[in-house]
Amino acid sequence: MDWNHTLSRQITQLPRSGIREFFDLVIGSKGIISLGVGEPDFVTPWHVREAAIYSLEKGHTTYTSNYGLESLRRGISQYVQDFFHVEYDPACEILPTVGVSQAIDLALRCLLNPGDEVLYHEPGYVSYAPTVSMTYAHATAVQTSIDDLFALSPQKLEAAITPKTKVLMLNFPTNPTGSIAPLETLKKIAEICCRHDIFVLTDEIYSELRYDGEPHTSIASLPGMKERTLLLHGFSKAFAMTGMRLGYACGPRELIDLMVKIHSYTMICPSITSQEAGVEALKNGRPAMEEMRDSYHRRRDYIVKRFNDMGLDCHLPGGAFYTFPSVKRFGLSSREFAMRLLQEEKVAAVPGTAFGACGEGYLRCCYATSFDLLEQACDKMAHFCDSLRSH
Amino acid sequence: MIFCLQFVDNVHIEKISPKKRTQSTGGVPFLVNSFQTRLPRTSNKQILPSTLARAILPRMTLEALLKLLEEDARLTDKQLAARLGADVEEVAAARAELENQGRIVGYQTIVNDDSVGVAAFIEVRCTPEREGGFNRLAERISRFDEVKSCYLMSGGYDLLVMVEAKDLMGVARFVTDKLSSMEGVISTATHFRLKTYKLYGLMFDEPSCSERLSVAP
Numbered sequence: 239m240d241w242n243h244t245l246s247r248q249i250t251q252l253p254r255s256g257i258r259e260f261f262d263l264v265i266g267s268k269g270i271i272s273l274g275v276g277e278p279d280f281v282t283p284w285h286v287r288e289a290a291i292y293s294l295e296k297g298h299t300t301y302t303s304n305y306g307l308e309s310l311r312r313g314i315s316q317y318v319q320d321f322f323h324v325e326y327d328p329a330c331e332i333l334p335t336v337g338v339s340q341a342i343d344l345a346l347r348c349l350l351n352p353g354d355e356v357l358y359h360e361p362g363y364v365s366y367a368p369t370v371s372m373t374y375a376h377a378t379a380v381q382t383s384i385d386d387l388f389a390l391s392p393q394k395l396e397a398a399i400t401p402k403t404k405v406l407m408l409n410f411p412t413n414p415t416g417s418i419a420p421l422e423t424l425k426k427i428a429e430i431c432c433r434h435d436i437f438v439l440t441d442e443i444y445s446e447l448r449y450d451g452e453p454h455t456s457i458a459s460l461p462g463m464k465e466r467t468l469l470l471h472g473f474s475k476a477f478a479m480t481g482m483r484l485g486y487a488c489g490p491r492e493l494i495d496l497m498v499k500i501h502s503y504t505m506i507c508p509s510i511t512s513q514e515a516g517v518e519a520l521k522n523g524r525p526a527m528e529e530m531r532d533s534y535h536r537r538r539d540y541i542v543k544r545f546n547d548m549g550l551d552c553h554l555p556g557g558a559f560y561t562f563p564s565v566k567r568f569g570l571s572s573r574e575f576a577m578r579l580l581q582e583e584k585v586a587a588v589p590g591t592a593f594g595a596c597g598e599g600y601l602r603c604c605y606a607t608s609f610d611l612l613e614q615a616c617d618k619m620a621h622f623c624d625s626l627r628s629h
Numbered sequence: 630m631i632f633c634l635q636f637v638d639n640v641h642i643e644k645i646s647p648k649k650r651t652q653s654t655g656g657v658p659f660l661v662n663s664f665q666t667r668l669p670r671t672s673n674k675q676i677l678p679s680t681l682a683r684a685i686l687p688r689m690t691l692e693a694l695l696k697l698l699e700e701d702a703r704l705t706d707k708q709l710a711a712r713l714g715a716d717v718e719e720v721a722a723a724r725a726e727l728e729n730q731g732r733i734v735g736y737q738t739i740v741n742d743d744s745v746g747v748a749a750f751i752e753v754r755c756t757p758e759r760e761g762g763f764n765r766l767a768e769r770i771s772r773f774d775e776v777k778s779c780y781l782m783s784g785g786y787d788l789l790v791m792v793e794a795k796d797l798m799g800v801a802r803f804v805t806d807k808l809s810s811m812e813g814v815i816s817t818a819t820h821f822r823l824k825t826y827k828l829y830g831l832m833f834d835e836p837s838c839s840e841r842l843s844v845a846p
Contacts, residue, residue: 255846257845261842261844261845264843265844274843275841275842275844276845276846279841364846365846536693537712539714543711543714586844588844613711
């Protein structure tokens with residue numbers, strides 16, 4: 239078989255995820271304490287698991303409508319109205335998907351023509367640029383820096399806009415930096431998008447996990463933005479349901495309609511078990527979610543203090559469950575630091591470069607792991623920093 | 630073996646004064662067995678929201694302190710302080726105050742002894758007294774070493790008494806010789822424990838959850 243001829247050039251030329259490369263290294267090592275995960279350390283709350291079991295017991299094992307269960311869409315509509323203060327019609331403006339990842343894929347395929355340009359902020363989630371590339375459009379990173387606490391600078395955004403720019407992808411709170419966009423920044427970004435007629439895909443999967451005391455504001459809720467924004471959210475992070483693979487998109491009917499067209503051909507629907515679990519999570523999941531959020535909050539405060547104490551300069555991230563400490567003062571690249579930390583201390587943290595070139599000099603450390611392990615990891619990292627200083 | 634913290638969360642429970650307790654148990658009232666330490670209280674305050682402890686730590690932090698200790702009573706004040714973002718001295722003072730107030734009752738190890746001893750839950754019906762209701766009798770029953778817990782209940786009986794003994798005859802002897810013959814006890818109904826599934830919020834024989842990937846996006 240001539241694979242060069244057989245396989246898609248577009249996909250063959252797509253770079254492999256930097257996180258995947260690091261995963262292959264870690265998976266071969268034993269006794270590792272990992273700060274490299276990107277999911278909660280909580281099991282899905284029992285009442286949600288029980289609802290999933292009950293769904294199976296009743297024999298609910300069929301397809302659902304391509305739009306998903308009506309009860310789920312109604313629940314999402316109410317939740318989004320209460321939490322994001324944006325109203326969406328459950329009949330035609332909400333689409334349950336297999337995680338936010340599928341929603342991003344659907345939306346980009348529905349929005350982009352070959353040659354269109356998409357802006358996204360870096361360091362950012364590993365899937366955005368490749369998913370844009372798969373639509374034969376072009377993804378352009380707008381770099382963020384510690385100077386703006388990794389929030390997108392409106393000036394840099396505007397400077398990156400070209401006549402071909404069609405879509406802006408946002409992710410606040412951000413994976414991997416935990417950063418949030420202050421309201422004033424968000425307003426300026428919204429104004430720029432209106433002025434340049436740019437559509438916004440906003441991935442707000444971490445929005446419940448905020449620790450700065452400010453209420454979360456979605457860009458979709460700002461004046462003039464609902465009609466040009468697709469709000470993406472889901473159950474994975476705040477409700478600890480990553481394995482259930484359930485997310486949703488809320489937006490203009492015209493876009494949702496088109497997304498359903500692809501969805502009906504390629505996915506049909508998320509599993510009915512997950513959808514019924516989602517209904518239960520929306521109905522009764524808030525107390526467990528708040529307890530998990532408070533637990534992350536304590537761990538964030540702990541790890542950030544420890545990092546700064548050991549000489550890893552680390553800003554206090556406002557949300558998600560990631561920290562993004564700098565390793566620059568040790569004179570090693572992100573990758574070298576992460577590799578040596580793994581080899582010498584058996585602690586896994588992801589090099590910042592896995593999330594874009596401007597992640598150089600940083601590590602992504604996830605604190606969604608038990609306090610005992612965090613303590614051990616911090617002790618080992620402090621020991622490693624001391625050893626680097628003494629050489 | 631898991632350590633746990635017990636604390637009283639019910640503000641309506643009427644407390645026994647340390648003085649009274651000491652008098653009736655001969656000076657070593659708190660050492661129930663080698664695994665359990667009952668903390669002495671130096672005052673006889675009602676268990677009300679812990680005002681002094683709250684002055685030392687904010688309410689949120691105080692509740693977080695109790696939660697951390699409930700999950701793992703072995704945590705040192707230093708560890709607690711690091712996890713709460715507080716000073717060690719503040720944590721030590723708040724903990725001491727919570728102990729003193731009786732909100733933290735003691736520190737115990739939760740042992741799975743299903744296969745070792747015998748345990749029984751005994752429903753006790755009794756006659757309330759004109760002054761004090763069921764309290765005096767409940768306190769007398771609670772003082773027996775065999776009694777591990779004792780609750781005043783609503784419904785078809787008055788006290789629920791949890792008893793542990795080496796064997797079935799040990800429980801039988803306790804019921805016939807000590808409990809049934811007490812003045813004021815009208816009747817007892819004894820139910821033997823067959824298996825423990827959950828105790829103090831901890832699942833016994835919890836199946837292990839699937840491992841997370843070491844690195845994920």
